[in-house]
Amino acid sequence: MNRSELMGVFLSEAEELLQLLEIEILKLEQQGESPDIIQNIFRIAHTLKGSSAAMGFEEMKQLTHEMETIFDKIRNQLLPVTQQVVDLLFECLDHLNGLKREIEQEGITKTPIDAIVHQLRQLEQNAEPEGKLLEEKQPKCQKYLCKVRLSEHCEMKLPRAHIVLHHLKQWGSVISSEPELDSVIEEANLNEFFFVIQTNADSDALQHSLSQLRDVEDAEVVPFSYESAAGAFVPWSDVNQDAEPGNSLPNQGRKEEKKIGQTIRVDVEHLDSIMNLVGELVIDQTRIAQVGNMLRDRYASDEMLDDLEHISNHFSRVVGELQEFVMKTRMLPVERLFNRFPRMVRDLGRALNKEVNLLLEGKETELDRTVIEEISDPLIHLIRNAIDHGIEEAEVRKQLGKSRKGTIKIRASHQENQVVLTVEDDGAGINAENVKESAIRKQLITAQEAEMMSEQELIQLIFLPGFSTARSVSEISGRGVGMDIVRNHIEKLNGFIDVETRLGEGTKFTIKLPLTLAILRGLLIKSQETTFALPMNNVIEIVRIPRKKIYSVKGKAVVKIREQILPLIGLHDLFRSSCRNSQTKHACIVVVGLAEKRLGLVVEELIGSQEIVVKSIGSYIGQVEGVSGATILGDGSVALILDVTGVFKLAQNLPSIESEAMNDVV
């Protein structure tokens, strides 16, 4: 391994460690000092120190070393975890991130760290007397082993056990349970269970309160030690080995560690090249199938063709599987992205003096890594907006009868072939009237237009360029470049964004994204000898209707399909290519959808659907409205991929169809 390879490994490791460190420090701030968290932080800082020393990054090593000293003090209870300490730790973290960036970009570190080291040292010196004071005041936390036996008549033992667990959580932090309640399936045998709890309460009081619970026949609380546990916790031996004395891993930690299998780090560029090659194979596979069909037409009785067909079929199966696995290797859990949010929310909340609780759900949802990269900015923007504009200040919330703390919930989940991300807050919601006023003031719409719009339509105005309701421009959001950029970003990824809002109750943004950007299912359509591909997830339905059923309203062609009136547009009109009169009696209409918008595309011929490999048409041509890229078809020719967002825009800007063109559509 040469230096640059080592550097790559170091940087990706450092990135991961810094992210972990951030999570742990956040936990430290929220949950207070617990030996597990401190231990984790200590370990991370130590690893980082080791690897930066090995790579010769003196500043990074020194800073992590100083941090380690602080953590050591905290661990030995010589230093209480105050807000000041946490803030300083975050500052250190930012410094480390800065150093990492410098290493990434220039290979050396430049920023001096003397100031921050000095601060750390000062903190360290102040530590001892204060720490001791605290120790005297606070009774030391102790671990207890609680043995709970349920009565035999208890009907629902598992729920009862959960109630006990819940009760215990009020007393202190429950470190472990045996059996693990989440994994219990057979509840009939669940008569007796154990919890390890860390609390500063008196053991007798705890025992008393436990035995007061319903269906609890007997409860026993004894100081926890490995000896006392040994009898009850036979299956625990693995934990005993892992943990250092006096430090058993918390439940969750155990689970996470189990999940990690054997992995290797792979350069992202390699993955991209593999994906490209697989794309080539997909194209070749369709070509082979096509040539096979042509040969079949020519030499119908040749036996060799059966062999070719066999091989071709097998080949396409293998390529299909290969494609699937390559896609899987490119997938990352959104956790990578989500991990950045807690810190951001904390900082923003403090800057704006708002209390915010962040809930993250569906961390394990997997997404293509390019999608993850691209979606990060829009999500950050939505969260900023939610904190800045959505969530009210604590006092205001209290007056409104809401809890002081606002909640932001970010959820990721799979739905069919898409990933759905939602950002939900329980703040003030979006006021349609304000949106209307602001849009009129900024001359995005006329007052007349505004009167015609429904509330939902008004809310949609926030996605217009140049729209921002905030009266004053703040550092956090509200520069008027907000939501339209978010939407553009998402639409570039073939996804779409929707907003639901209730005044006074909150706002929910829903983002739907395709699983991958590289290969998609497309509908091939033909018009004027030119083949286009339409992303299948934008196709709502395909209908054939007699041409006489197409009407003209205000110079625009419309059609009624299942009680819904749809605007129609000819594929060739979109790009102003010359058109010729079609003689067929029926028109083929592909109904495309974007969010709740619908549009009928009149096409000359449908070719079919197939997997298409998305390729860029390159920077020389640049952006073409209505076209998102190109793909190579089975015969080696190129087809353009239609971008439905652009198609809608083009359709809007199209002048009403003149009588001449009308003849063509109708």
Next chain:
Amino acid sequence: MEASQQDQYIVIELGAEKYALKISEVYEIIKMQTITAVPNSKTFLEGVTNIRGKIVPIISLRKRFHLGATSVTHNARIVVVNHNGEMIGIVVDGVHQVVQFSDIQPSTDIVSEVDGSFFQGIGQSEDGLIGILHLEHVLAG
């Protein structure tokens, strides 16, 4: 070796006119193949084509020089050039030999019909005078 290669030019044909392209700027020369039109873009852009799995934009030198269109003959070629690391194909009526110029004069306005800024000089060889294309200017716009 390096120096002599720099001095080599490929002579291309457009109707009756001949132009030269620096050989170091040319990536390859291929026969005419199917080109898919890309709408709403540069007027002289023919479209895109597939060269070994890559999507390559193709421009028409005739359209670029505002010369009338002719039917494509079997002599027509696509000259693939390297432009800022991207491959771009230029459709020409034909490709001639490789030449070396004994002298290169700065281009003046004498070049017929075609905008002078498309040329970086005029080369002199046994076959006469040939305008040397300024690739950057030809592709830009």
